[in-house]
Amino acid sequence: TVIAGASDALSEALALVKAGGEFAGKAIPLAVSAPFHCALMAPAKMKMAELFSNAASSEKPSSLRYAYVPNRTANLTAEPSVVFELLVDQVDHPVMWRQSMTTLISKGYSSAVEFGPGKVLQGLAKRIAGGIPGASFTTSGISDSKTLGEWKIASESKAGT
Structure with missing residues (x-):
């Protein structure tokens, strides 16, 4: 489970996890660029x-x-x-x-394509799906569209489709 929110609230949640008891568990603060999904x-x-x-x-x-x-x-x-x-x-x-x-x-489905900065979702997909092949692309321009097309052709030829 991943939680997101205001820094103060996240610090309080982290303290509860570390204190043990009802909320005991493992907590790893993640460095993220924005408070996604909250x-x-x-x-x-x-x-x-x-x-x-x-x-x-x-x-x-x-x-x-x-x-x-x-x-x-x-x-x-x-x-x-x-x-x-x-x-x-x-x-x-x-x-x-x-x-x-x-x-x-x-x-x-046997491969994953991620659009946007970084490769966070690729890492999560590989952990969940046992190492499925994938690729990450920024959304900065035509060169990525060309690269995506090349990746699609290569992945289809590997799969025999």
Whole structure:
């Protein structure tokens, strides 16, 4: 379980874990760039909702090419409105990362691609899914799109598809 929140509240939670008793356990503070998946991300959620709303109103996709496993539900969906809603919702709410990975594995998915800074999710995916192959890409430009295409071709040829 990972918790996120204000520094004071996290310090208090860490003290409770270290004190033993009812909340005894292992606690490892993580150095993160933002308080992801908690109410402190509400301003970012509002901005993301605005961007998605603008994109959805101009594009209005009626279906998706691929199903998506939202981290809020860990269930496959291909309904665009649900995908947009849950992508936004996960910004300031807890997620079900382990369950999402388990769903993907149970549906036969065998590799993972991460977009964004760093490789945190790749590491988590490998721990949960027993070393599945994957790749991480920043979202900084065309070169990553080309690299993603090359990775996809290479991974498909390894899988014999």
